[in-house]
Amino acid sequence: MIPGFVETHIHLDKSCILERCGPQQGTLEAAIAAVAAAKRAFTEPDIYARAQRTLEKAIVQGTTRMRTHVEVDPRVGLRSFEAVRALARDYAWAIDLEICVFPQEGLTNDPGTEELLVEACTRGADVIGGCPYTDSDPFTQIARIFAIAQRFDLDIDLHLDFDLDPSWMHLEEVCRQTQAHRWGGRVAIGHVTKLSAIAPASVATIARRLADAGVAVTVLPATDLFLMGRAHEHHVPRGVAPVHRLVRHGVTCSLATNNVLNPFTPFGDCSLIRMANLYANVAHLGAMADLSSCLDLVTTLPARLMNLADYGIAVGHPADLVVLDSRDRALAVAELAQPLAGFKRGRRSFTRAPAVLHRPG
Numbered sequence: 122m123i124p125g126f127v128e129t130h131i132h133l134d135k136s137c138i139l140e141r142c143g144p145q146q147g148t149l150e151a152a153i154a155a156v157a158a159a160k161r162a163f164t165e166p167d168i169y170a171r172a173q174r175t176l177e178k179a180i181v182q183g184t185t186r187m188r189t190h191v192e193v194d195p196r197v198g199l200r201s202f203e204a205v206r207a208l209a210r211d212y213a214w215a216i217d218l219e220i221c222v223f224p225q226e227g228l229t230n231d232p233g234t235e236e237l238l239v240e241a242c243t244r245g246a247d248v249i250g251g252c253p254y255t256d257s258d259p260f261t262q263i264a265r266i267f268a269i270a271q272r273f274d275l276d277i278d279l280h281l282d283f284d285l286d287p288s289w290m291h292l293e294e295v296c297r298q299t300q301a302h303r304w305g306g307r308v309a310i311g312h313v314t315k316l317s318a319i320a321p322a323s324v325a326t327i328a329r330r331l332a333d334a335g336v337a338v339t340v341l342p343a344t345d346l347f348l349m350g351r352a353h354e355h356h357v358p359r360g361v362a363p364v365h366r367l368v369r370h371g372v373t374c375s376l377a378t379n380n381v382l383n384p385f386t387p388f389g390d391c392s393l394i395r396m397a398n399l400y401a402n403v404a405h406l407g408a409m410a411d412l413s414s415c416l417d418l419v420t421t422l423p424a425r426l427m428n429l430a431d432y433g434i435a436v437g438h439p440a441d442l443v444v445l446d447s448r449d450r451a452l453a454v455a456e457l458a459q460p461l462a463g464f465k466r467g468r469r470s471f472t473r474a475p476a477v478l479h480r481p482g
């Protein structure tokens with residue numbers, strides 16, 4: 122029994138659009154461009170229906186808490202935000218869904234975007250996000266996001282350092298601003314794939330910096346494996362940040378799904394036990410203790426990242442319970458143990474029948 126999986130980083134609003142995006146080049150830039158074109162035609166009922174399909178998959182995979190990133194800009198306006206907000210209300214019986222609004226295509230270079238983000242925060246967005254790598258002025262974007270966070274008293278969750286060039290990073294500026302604003306423990310950064318291109322001794326130094334500043338890290342193995350290393354035709358780098366090394370230095374970390382059935386990641390069953398297994402496989406983790414800690418990366422650690430004070434099986438907490446078909450934490454990751462049933466605040470929210478063998482005779 123676990124208190125449910127915790128998904129810190131998923132894009133419900135742009136899930137399930139694979140069929141309308143055409144053939145894919147497989148690069149980050151092409152994925153952003155394809156979705157930028159597609160989202161102009163998004164309507165609230167269309168966004169709701171696709172997000173609902175993805176959210177229901179996550180629920181039956183045992184996820185009880187979720188933070189979804191939602192794009193806000195002059196092309197899509199607040200349609201995605203409003204559709205996902207309605208979805209969060211309609212599925213509150215099964216999952217706690219937190220909305221992080223963010224400017225996927227840049228902030229300072231995209232007039233009107235900041236006003237829309239502020240309007241979303243006024244209407245009740247839970248978290249403010251960012252994407253400095255698509256901005257013509259990344260440091261100013263980071264500063265503007267911190268200003269919005271302070272104004273509305275929100276946690277911050279940024280897409281950051283999403284390539285394999287270790288010669289420059291935005292990570293240090295985020296740590297600096299986190300400390301300057303005394304926002305430690307309230308800032309997360311996602312992807313940070315550059316860390317996969319840096320030697321362990323330097324990663325250790327960066328990890329201590331992150332831990333000191335109170336900046337958490339989310340790694341998105343499916344997307345990072347799919348989009349990174351495209352310049353290589355053989356001996357392809359994996360491009361997944363070594364999150365288990367960061368954890369050893371006290372960094373709060375999570376593994377998350379990110380994208381489902383779109384040009385960023387044309388896969389997705391929303392299973393976080395699969396993500397834990399995928400990470401263990403990619404990171405060469407095989408010892409029982411290491412496999413067990415991969416379960417922490419989709420349960421207790423992401424709950425800490427999201428500052429969920431009432432997560433965990435304990436007196437006084439809501440009875441969020443998920444039954445995994447396993448007798449051991451490490452084996453659950455090794456065997457991709459499937460959830461058999463889930464309860465949200467004490468009420469049964471889903472069941473999955475175990476497979477049955479039909480022997481002859």
Ligand SMILES: [Zn+2]
Binds near residue numbers: 130190280311
């Ligand atoms: Zn993302």
